[in-house]
Amino acid sequence: MIRNLTALAATLALSVPVVAQEEPEGAPSPGEIVAQAEPSEWKEIPADDLLVMTLADHADGHERKVVIQLIPAPFSQGWVENIRTFARAHWYDNITVNRVQDNYVVQWGDVNYDNPEATGEAKPLPEGLKVMSESEYASTNIAVTKAWLEAEGDASGLKLLSSGLVDSVGAVRKAITQTLPSDSYSSRALFNMGWPLSQEAGSPSSEVWPVHCYGMVGVGRNLSPDTGSGAELYTVIGTPPRHLDRNIALVGRIVEGMEHLSSLPRGHGDLGFYAADEAYKRTPILSVRVASDLPEAERPRFEYLSTEGETFARYADARANRRDPFFIVPAGGADICNIPVPIRRVAE
Amino acid sequence: MIRNLTALAATLALSVPVVAQEEPEGAPSPGEIVAQAEPSEWKEIPADDLLVMTLADHADGHERKVVIQLIPAPFSQGWVENIRTFARAHWYDNITVNRVQDNYVVQWGDVNYDNPEATGEAKPLPEGLKVMSESEYASTNIAVTKAWLEAEGDASGLKLLSSGLVDSVGAVRKAITQTLPSDSYSSRALFNMGWPLSQEAGSPSSEVWPVHCYGMVGVGRNLSPDTGSGAELYTVIGTPPRHLDRNIALVGRIVEGMEHLSSLPRGHGDLGFYAADEAYKRTPILSVRVASDLPEAERPRFEYLSTEGETFARYADARANRRDPFFIVPAGGADICNIPVPIRRVAE
Numbered sequence: 001m002i003r004n005l006t007a008l009a010a011t012l013a014l015s016v017p018v019v020a021q022e023e024p025e026g027a028p029s030p031g032e033i034v035a036q037a038e039p040s041e042w043k044e045i046p047a048d049d050l051l052v053m054t055l056a057d058h059a060d061g062h063e064r065k066v067v068i069q070l071i072p073a074p075f076s077q078g079w080v081e082n083i084r085t086f087a088r089a090h091w092y093d094n095i096t097v098n099r100v101q102d103n104y105v106v107q108w109g110d111v112n113y114d115n116p117e118a119t120g121e122a123k124p125l126p127e128g129l130k131v132m133s134e135s136e137y138a139s140t141n142i143a144v145t146k147a148w149l150e151a152e153g154d155a156s157g158l159k160l161l162s163s164g165l166v167d168s169v170g171a172v173r174k175a176i177t178q179t180l181p182s183d184s185y186s187s188r189a190l191f192n193m194g195w196p197l198s199q200e201a202g203s204p205s206s207e208v209w210p211v212h213c214y215g216m217v218g219v220g221r222n223l224s225p226d227t228g229s230g231a232e233l234y235t236v237i238g239t240p241p242r243h244l245d246r247n248i249a250l251v252g253r254i255v256e257g258m259e260h261l262s263s264l265p266r267g268h269g270d271l272g273f274y275a276a277d278e279a280y281k282r283t284p285i286l287s288v289r290v291a292s293d294l295p296e297a298e299r300p301r302f303e304y305l306s307t308e309g310e311t312f313a314r315y316a317d318a319r320a321n322r323r324d325p326f327f328i329v330p331a332g333g334a335d336i337c338n339i340p341v342p343i344r345r346v347a348e
Numbered sequence: 349m350i351r352n353l354t355a356l357a358a359t360l361a362l363s364v365p366v367v368a369q370e371e372p373e374g375a376p377s378p379g380e381i382v383a384q385a386e387p388s389e390w391k392e393i394p395a396d397d398l399l400v401m402t403l404a405d406h407a408d409g410h411e412r413k414v415v416i417q418l419i420p421a422p423f424s425q426g427w428v429e430n431i432r433t434f435a436r437a438h439w440y441d442n443i444t445v446n447r448v449q450d451n452y453v454v455q456w457g458d459v460n461y462d463n464p465e466a467t468g469e470a471k472p473l474p475e476g477l478k479v480m481s482e483s484e485y486a487s488t489n490i491a492v493t494k495a496w497l498e499a500e501g502d503a504s505g506l507k508l509l510s511s512g513l514v515d516s517v518g519a520v521r522k523a524i525t526q527t528l529p530s531d532s533y534s535s536r537a538l539f540n541m542g543w544p545l546s547q548e549a550g551s552p553s554s555e556v557w558p559v560h561c562y563g564m565v566g567v568g569r570n571l572s573p574d575t576g577s578g579a580e581l582y583t584v585i586g587t588p589p590r591h592l593d594r595n596i597a598l599v600g601r602i603v604e605g606m607e608h609l610s611s612l613p614r615g616h617g618d619l620g621f622y623a624a625d626e627a628y629k630r631t632p633i634l635s636v637r638v639a640s641d642l643p644e645a646e647r648p649r650f651e652y653l654s655t656e657g658e659t660f661a662r663y664a665d666a667r668a669n670r671r672d673p674f675f676i677v678p679a680g681g682a683d684i685c686n687i688p689v690p691i692r693r694v695a696e
Contacts, residue, residue, distance in 0.1 A: 264611065
């Protein structure tokens with residue numbers, strides 16, 4: 001959607017902007033930095049990694065589509081395969097959103113599955129589902145680990161990111177490490193392949209895992225050692241519940257249509273499930289399709305900003321040190337979940 | 349609302365709980381620890397610090413009331429006084445929610461105030477408003493600072509919180525400091541007087557400020573040196589935007605009815621303001637009253653769990669090291685915004 005500057009100025013002047021993210025003067029905002037990225041820094045997401053989830057139309061008549069990006073190897077690949085299996089069996093069609101817990105999660109699945117109070121038949125699960133082990137919540141099979149450690153050891157000739165300059169891939173990594181000076185939930189927070197990750201301290205073979213930021217998608221499960229199949233999914237709609245990291249399989253994130261989930265009415269049963277007297281609030285999910293299975297003209301295309309490039313380092317630095325005109329005290333650091341990886345639709 | 353255990357068990361079995369916060373067996377959950385607090389650990393919030401904001405009924409007919417707790421001294425007292433002035437002048441009556449930006453803020457005010465596209469007359473501001481300085485975003489006038497530093501220096505005989513035991517107020521403080529091992533936005537995150545705070549490193553006279561967690565309420569403003577009057581307020585509905593700390597006056601938090609704001613339809617104008625063609629989405633605010641001005645029978649009463657007691661330390665520790673049965677890997681730390689201070693209605 002293109003807006004003219006007059007309209008923008010008017011909107012900013014309206015009722016005191018909390019953050020003037022689009023402010024045209026002064027130091028560039030994080031959004032302006034991203035807008036200047038070279039085309040080569042944008043990486044297309046494979047159509048096989050995109051799910052299109054169509055909800056029933058809103059009561060006011062508007063269409064509701066949610067696009068989910070599945071996480072690439074080496075993370076959670078067994079669950080990700082299961083999710084494609086469910087989608088291709090059309091198993092997700094006509095399930096519902098059953099839980100909306102404020103400041104926590106939205107969760108969807110078959111309301112009659114594994115439910116002693118079921119009012120109908122549970123859908124039989126499709127064939128060929130994998131049973132995954134808890135060891136798959138993290139991975140040691142990720143090359144980035146070593147590269148990050150090397151980058152950290154190599155401080156020679158690096159320019160600090162506070163200068164707003166970076167001069168090598170090593171410097172990019174160093175710079176982002178400086179932006180993420182500490183993490184309450186791991187030894188190190190980092191970005192790689194377009195994803196927010198965490199890592200244990202120690203050797204290059206130590207574990208790395210994706211983290212629970214806003215909009216990340218995970219696999220519901222019962223008590224350990226159950227790890228869930230992928231029949232039941234949730235997304236984060238509040239404070240990052242990082243205590244779930246390594247306790248649940250994260251399989252992706254919402255890249256479009258998040259508001260159709262985050263603005264749903266909250267449930268008043270235990271844990272935010274809709275109670276029996278509010279069953280009418282359950283939002284039907286009409287279909288979930290892998291984008292690569294759709295006719296080419298209907299496939300949504302998305303790309304993410306490489307987290308290994310100079311632009312991402314400058315963007316992360318600007319998120320951590322806001323210099324655009326609204327701000328008076330830059331923070332000097334940022335939480336990994338407060339540096340969302342830029343994702344955009346590919347222009348038609 | 350009391351639930352019987354059968355209903356609870358049924359709900360938990362329904363569709364794989366993401367977090368079994370109410371799980372009755374095994375190590376106590378954070379909620380169970382709070383439920384065991386001594387009555388003396390609960391502190392009543394003064395009625396003069398509570399605002400009752402009544403929204404228009406929802407389209408489905410249900411009532412929508414939001415209760416806000418104003419922050420006590422030494423924080424933001426000029427703005428807090430202004431907010432009482434606005435409320436007592438009934439200035440907030442019939443303003444609207446004008447901005448709902450996903451994963452960021454909900455903001456309310458007079459849609460015609462300071463708006464070049466106004467379609468009606470702006471309300472004149474009440475008399476007697478204070479003009480506040482940016483230096484008031486933080487405070488050096490807080491006794492806790494010294495106590496915290498002393499507690500940190502005194503490690504003799506303290507039991508580590510990982511044992512689940514605390515044996516003195518000093519140990520409580522030490523324990524919470526261990527729970528909050530690092531903070532990306534300050535030298536130290538801490539709790540005091542029931543609020544999440546941050547602090548610069550250094551001397552006991554260093555600055556302390558409240559932080560932008562989910563549900564915190566702040567004062568919208570224009571560009572610096574404007575600091576806002578309190579005519580325009582917002583609350584956080586997503587990832588804690590901690591980069592706003594010390595850049596905006598935080599004046600309180602939502603203690604009840606948050607869902608009536610967080611589930612509102614998102615705006616599609618710049619910065620999440622409702623665009624001209626979605627003006628019908630603006631939710632009317634019928635009235636805002638200071639609770640102490642209401643007839644006694646209508647006053648809501650709330651209390652918070654003391655953040656200086658043993659129960660809070662045990663609760664914070666349990667948030668950082670989940671040992672209840674759902675969890676397999678405790679995190680060993682927590683972000684300050686992922687340890688919400690327990691608040692409850694006083695039983696009638």
